[in-house]
Amino acid sequence: MNQLINQAPNQQKLNQQKWNNWSGYQQSHPEQILKPDSLDELKHIVQTQAKIRVVGAGHSFTPLVSTDATLLSLDGLYGVDQVKTEFAQASIWAGTRLFNLGQYLEPMQQSLMQQGDIDQQSLAGAVSTGTHGTGVGLHCISGYVQAFELLTASGEILHCNRHENPDIFAAGRVSLGSLGVLTKITMQNKPRYKLKEQVRLCAVKDFIQNIDQWKAQHRHIECFAFSHADKLILKTLDITEDEIQPRTESWPSEDTLLTLCCELTKSFPALNPKLQKLLGVFIKPSTFVDWSGKIFPTPRETKFNEMEYQIPVELGVECLQAVLAGLKNSKAQTFFPVEFRFVKGDDIWLSPFYQRDSISISVHQYYKQAPRQLFDEVESILQHYQGRPHWGKMHSMTATQLKTLYPKWDAFMQLRERLDPSRKFLNPYLERLFLSE
Numbered sequence: 001m002n003q004l005i006n007q008a009p010n011q012q013k014l015n016q017q018k019w020n021n022w023s024g025y026q027q028s029h030p031e032q033i034l035k036p037d038s039l040d041e042l043k044h045i046v047q048t049q050a051k052i053r054v055v056g057a058g059h060s061f062t063p064l065v066s067t068d069a070t071l072l073s074l075d076g077l078y079g080v081d082q083v084k085t086e087f088a089q090a091s092i093w094a095g096t097r098l099f100n101l102g103q104y105l106e107p108m109q110q111s112l113m114q115q116g117d118i119d120q121q122s123l124a125g126a127v128s129t130g131t132h133g134t135g136v137g138l139h140c141i142s143g144y145v146q147a148f149e150l151l152t153a154s155g156e157i158l159h160c161n162r163h164e165n166p167d168i169f170a171a172g173r174v175s176l177g178s179l180g181v182l183t184k185i186t187m188q189n190k191p192r193y194k195l196k197e198q199v200r201l202c203a204v205k206d207f208i209q210n211i212d213q214w215k216a217q218h219r220h221i222e223c224f225a226f227s228h229a230d231k232l233i234l235k236t237l238d239i240t241e242d243e244i245q246p247r248t249e250s251w252p253s254e255d256t257l258l259t260l261c262c263e264l265t266k267s268f269p270a271l272n273p274k275l276q277k278l279l280g281v282f283i284k285p286s287t288f289v290d291w292s293g294k295i296f297p298t299p300r301e302t303k304f305n306e307m308e309y310q311i312p313v314e315l316g317v318e319c320l321q322a323v324l325a326g327l328k329n330s331k332a333q334t335f336f337p338v339e340f341r342f343v344k345g346d347d348i349w350l351s352p353f354y355q356r357d358s359i360s361i362s363v364h365q366y367y368k369q370a371p372r373q374l375f376d377e378v379e380s381i382l383q384h385y386q387g388r389p390h391w392g393k394m395h396s397m398t399a400t401q402l403k404t405l406y407p408k409w410d411a412f413m414q415l416r417e418r419l420d421p422s423r424k425f426l427n428p429y430l431e432r433l434f435l436s437e
């Protein structure tokens with residue numbers, strides 16, 4: 001395993017430590033937080049502990065990893081184990097953080113096919129919730145998993161791919177840590193590539209009129225739409241051979257402005273429409289070129305909570321318009337824009353993109369403001385458009401509702417029961433999500 005400095009400075013082996021997620025909204029007091037440095041140590045923990053939740057980087061907004069029992073971090077298991085250069089594949093230890101992957105993959109001339117908005121997640125954490133970026137031709141990260149190794153409740157390591165344990169492979173690529181501990185993941189990568197990022201303002205009506213055409217012209221396209229403004233922020237990324245033009249930080253930075261606007265609108269909600277309309281003054285068209293791993297992530301200093309649903313692609317634009325109209329008339333204000341992205345369908349049983357090309361729509365609330373009222377209002381719109389929730393983002397769906405959205409729901413639950421009959425890997429949240437009517 002490769003050595004690495006600063007993989008995760010905050011993780012320690014401490015008893016009764018308080019744990020919280022990135023936004024601070026989810027908190028728990030695990031009896032112990034364990035961080036094994038070897039596979040043998042990990043196996044011993046799994047065989048001896050009665051209740052375990054595995055944590056990645058703690059960047060999910062839902063209480064997926066909250067526990068008062070053992071919290072298990074794979075931060076000690078990182079790096080690239082094996083590489084198949086001719087196929088651009090790499091077998092990666094599950095605890096590797098995405099921001100560290102570059103140093104392992106770049107010497108092999110490989111990069112991830114696709115990434116989301118940030119690169120703080122662990123590989124296993126990103127895979128386990130179906131973390132995605134944007135692009136009509138691109139799956140979520142889990143869609144590029146070629147194989148994985150799963151440490152089950154009995155202490156056995158299962159090798160899973162399309163030929164070996166194919167059912168566990170179909171279920172385990174998005175499994176919320178409920179089938180066991182992913183130890184190693186083989187990713188289908190792409191020869192190292194540069195991306196050109198272009199950001200500009202665009203009239204909402206032009207976006208609505210042209211998005212069907214534009215989505216086919218760019219490898220990645222997304223927009224950030226404000227409910228009170230008639231312009232949105234349009235962002236595209238495309239593969240390029242151009243010279244590097246590194247991202248430069250403007251002053252004041254986008255994040256500084258965002259924090260300022262969130263603070264102002266929290267205290268004076270009536271300012272929200274005015275500030276959103278002023279957007280054009282601050283957003284200047286920009287173009288940057290860099291290696292993909294540097295272009296995909298955006299610094300996210302302003303903390304928030306988030307809800308996101310995946311809508312069938314043909315309903316996505318109409319749903320966006322309904323969400324924006326709902327937010328405009330709502331008493332629950334947020335300064336954050338609505339994010340709109342494309343994700344290609346896949347064959348993973350609990351993937352929100354299962355057999356469905358989708359448009360991902362997400363709503364954010366500043367972390368100092370209670371998110372529920374806003375999310376409740378928007379959630380009913382997203383559900384009306386047949387939305388499936390992002391597993392790592394806030395939602396209120398129950399097993400009964402989810403079952404109707406996931407054709408393989410029962411098959412997944414039966415597999416989970418077979419692999420973990422004593423429910424070692426379930427916490428109260430997952431018991432409710434999976435098992436309650």
Ligand SMILES: Cc1cc2nc3c(=O)[nH]c(=O)nc-3n(C[C@H](O)[C@H](O)[C@H](O)COP(=O)(O)OP(=O)(O)OC[C@H]3O[C@@H](n4cnc5c(N)ncnc54)[C@H](O)[C@@H]3O)c2cc1C
Nearest residue numbers: 056057058059060116117122125128131132176177182392
């Ligand atoms: C600022 C911010 C930006 C974000 N941007 C995006 C985005 O652009 N696109 C997107 O789709 N999502 C995004 N997310 C959501 C985030 O990508 C997911 O919630 C992701 O799962 C978090 O990864 P993590 O490593 O923090 O995992 P955690 O949140 O710690 O865990 C997530 C799940 O993975 C499981 N898990 C972790 N490690 C293992 C393992 N070794 N074996 C088995 N199960 C395991 C956990 O048990 C849990 O169920 C964002 C979140 C934040 C806070």
